[in-house]
Amino acid sequence: MDSKELFSNNLLDGKIVPHVQREQDLLPSVIVIGGGISGVAAARTLYDASFKVILLESRDRLGGRIHTDYSFGCPVDLGASWLHGVCNENPLAPLIRGLGLTLYRTSGDNSVLYDHDLESYTLYDMDGHQVPQQMVIEVGETFKRILEETGKVRDEHTDDLSVLQAISIVLDRLPELRQEGLAHEVLQWYLCRLEAWFAADADMISLQSWDQEHVLSGGHGLMVQGYDPIIKALAKDIDIRLNHRVTKISSGCNKVMVTVEDGTSFVADAAILTVPLGILKAKFIEFEPKLPDWKVAAISDLGVGNENKIALRFDKVFWPNVEFLGVVAPNSYACGYFLNLHKATGHPVLVYMAAGRFAYDLEKLSNESTVDFVMSQLKKMFPDATEPVQYLVTRWGTDPNSLGSYSYDLVGMPEDVYERLRAPLGNLFFGGEAVSLENQGSVHGAYSAGVMAAENCQKLLLKKLGDIEMFPLGSIRDEILKDSVPLQISRM
Numbered sequence: 270m271d272s273k274e275l276f277s278n279n280l281l282d283g284k285i286v287p288h289v290q291r292e293q294d295l296l297p298s299v300i301v302i303g304g305g306i307s308g309v310a311a312a313r314t315l316y317d318a319s320f321k322v323i324l325l326e327s328r329d330r331l332g333g334r335i336h337t338d339y340s341f342g343c344p345v346d347l348g349a350s351w352l353h354g355v356c357n358e359n360p361l362a363p364l365i366r367g368l369g370l371t372l373y374r375t376s377g378d379n380s381v382l383y384d385h386d387l388e389s390y391t392l393y394d395m396d397g398h399q400v401p402q403q404m405v406i407e408v409g410e411t412f413k414r415i416l417e418e419t420g421k422v423r424d425e426h427t428d429d430l431s432v433l434q435a436i437s438i439v440l441d442r443l444p445e446l447r448q449e450g451l452a453h454e455v456l457q458w459y460l461c462r463l464e465a466w467f468a469a470d471a472d473m474i475s476l477q478s479w480d481q482e483h484v485l486s487g488g489h490g491l492m493v494q495g496y497d498p499i500i501k502a503l504a505k506d507i508d509i510r511l512n513h514r515v516t517k518i519s520s521g522c523n524k525v526m527v528t529v530e531d532g533t534s535f536v537a538d539a540a541i542l543t544v545p546l547g548i549l550k551a552k553f554i555e556f557e558p559k560l561p562d563w564k565v566a567a568i569s570d571l572g573v574g575n576e577n578k579i580a581l582r583f584d585k586v587f588w589p590n591v592e593f594l595g596v597v598a599p600n601s602y603a604c605g606y607f608l609n610l611h612k613a614t615g616h617p618v619l620v621y622m623a624a625g626r627f628a629y630d631l632e633k634l635s636n637e638s639t640v641d642f643v644m645s646q647l648k649k650m651f652p653d654a655t656e657p658v659q660y661l662v663t664r665w666g667t668d669p670n671s672l673g674s675y676s677y678d679l680v681g682m683p684e685d686v687y688e689r690l691r692a693p694l695g696n697l698f699f700g701g702e703a704v705s706l707e708n709q710g711s712v713h714g715a716y717s718a719g720v721m722a723a724e725n726c727q728k729l730l731l732k733k734l735g736d737i738e739m740f741p742l743g744s745i746r747d748e749i750l751k752d753s754v755p756l757q758i759s760r761m
């Protein structure tokens with residue numbers, strides 16, 4: 270293979286004593302592509318098992334769709350911010366505990382409909398009048414009932430429908446569930462919240478699959494210090510190359526060659542690809558041989574949604590002490606809501622969240638116009654709102670490193686789509702949130718998918734090396750770890 274850079278030379282820098290060098294050369298090598306939670310989890314797993322690992326990341330930072338920004342003087346998560354499932358079964362629980370990170374639970378229930386308690390938010394109409402809480406609660410109950418009725422619609426149809434189509438069938442059948450006036454707007458707000466969970470509009474979400482996810486117990490908790498400490502902990506000591514955008518992956522002959530934008534190639538025994546589904550859909554990476562049709566179809570059959578955040582820091586708090594402030598409107602597209610970070614963190618920060626088509630439409634505006642729009646929403650609720658002293662605007666949908674926020678079940682999606690996405694192609698393995706076994710679109714799902722890809726990769730490579738018992742990995746690992754500690758310190 271014609272490559273400018275060979276894996277093993279890179280990793281060792283020739284600084285380890287010769288007999289260890291020989292043994293280290295026997296160790297299997299893996300290239301991990303993508304430095305989000307899935308990629309760093311995969312790299313960590315392999316590193317801890319004494320494999321030679323190198324991680325290639327296109328951005329100038331790690332974390333991917335986890336991005337904790339500190340420019341407000343406090344952590345603000347611009348990507349993921351909740352741990353969905355505050356329980357010991359959450360695969361991230363040991364890390365969170367070990368790092369001493371705190372969670373602020375915004376909801377005790379496991380529902381995908383409301384990721385917070387009913388009493389924790391205040392809704393306003395377009396004229397700035399507060400919606401009576403009793404109406405919020407009653408319409409919430411009606412919305413739940415409508416969704417339950419969509420289950421019957423699902424049972425009657427063999428072909429998939431969208432959640433929106435099913436809601437409309439239910440409302441035709443049971444007109445008493447229809448809402449009028451302000452109550453209708455509150456119903457639309459609930460729909461807007463459901464759409465935010467999937468980061469997609471209700472006419473795109475699969476009726477067959479939307480509520481099939483096994484949501485972990487324990488409710489939903491905000492990571493008060495942000496998600497970034499987890500990325501840092503997992504990435505410790507790993508050989509990471511930032512600003513390395515992968516453009517081509519060639520596999521065969523028991524080796525994988527990964528080429529980056531400047532033409533440099535890396536060669537290893539296997540590779541784990543964890544780039545977002547949006548990047549695969551956009552065909553930014555060339556595969557040699559070409560991906561089989563069943564894999565290409567799986568990439569196109571799963572949906573990628575979009576969610577954006579506009580974080581605003583004020584000099585003082587002028588809003589009530591609730592977790593969410595919502596604006597209701599005649600349709601879900603025009604509804605909006607703010608997360609009140611002051612309640613969870615004590616900092617005067619509000620985060621506006623937009624999902625689906627609306628999130629894409631916001632990306633067409635300049636940052637200034639986006640903030641003006643968001644401030645106009647805020648001023649409907651609080652006419653005396655002061656201007657923000659700082660703001661941050663995300664563009665996950667058009668960012669060439671993500672092209673979307675997270676995957677969701679698109680109408681008509683075949684049942685085996687996740688299995689096909691996850692299935693390895695020889696020594697090329699697939700990680701990332703979209704291939705998670707049970708919790709696609711989440712941080713803990715992405716983490717588990719990375720660990721699983723690494724473990725499968727590990728099994729394959731050890732099998733290739735012969736009987737695991739015959740391979741003295743433990744002793745080599747101990748010796749290498751002993752010798753490699755100063756090497757890693759010298760890199761810092």
Ligand SMILES: Cc1cc2nc3c(=O)[nH]c(=O)nc-3n(C[C@H](O)[C@H](O)[C@H](O)COP(=O)(O)OP(=O)(O)OC[C@H]3O[C@@H](n4cnc5c(N)ncnc54)[C@H](O)[C@@H]3O)c2cc1C
Nearest residue numbers: 303305306307327333334349350351515701702710711712
């Ligand atoms: C706005 C928003 C809010 C969210 N909220 C939550 C939440 O509250 N809770 C929750 O659990 N989840 C949430 N999520 C989802 C969660 O962030 C993701 O599921 C998870 O972080 C995905 O991790 P990943 O490693 O699979 O992908 P990523 O984090 O996207 O990592 C993939 C990496 O690949 C890199 N890359 C891309 N192209 C290339 C290339 N060609 N070569 C090399 N590298 C490349 C990217 O830069 C990126 O770093 C949210 C996401 C967004 C965007």
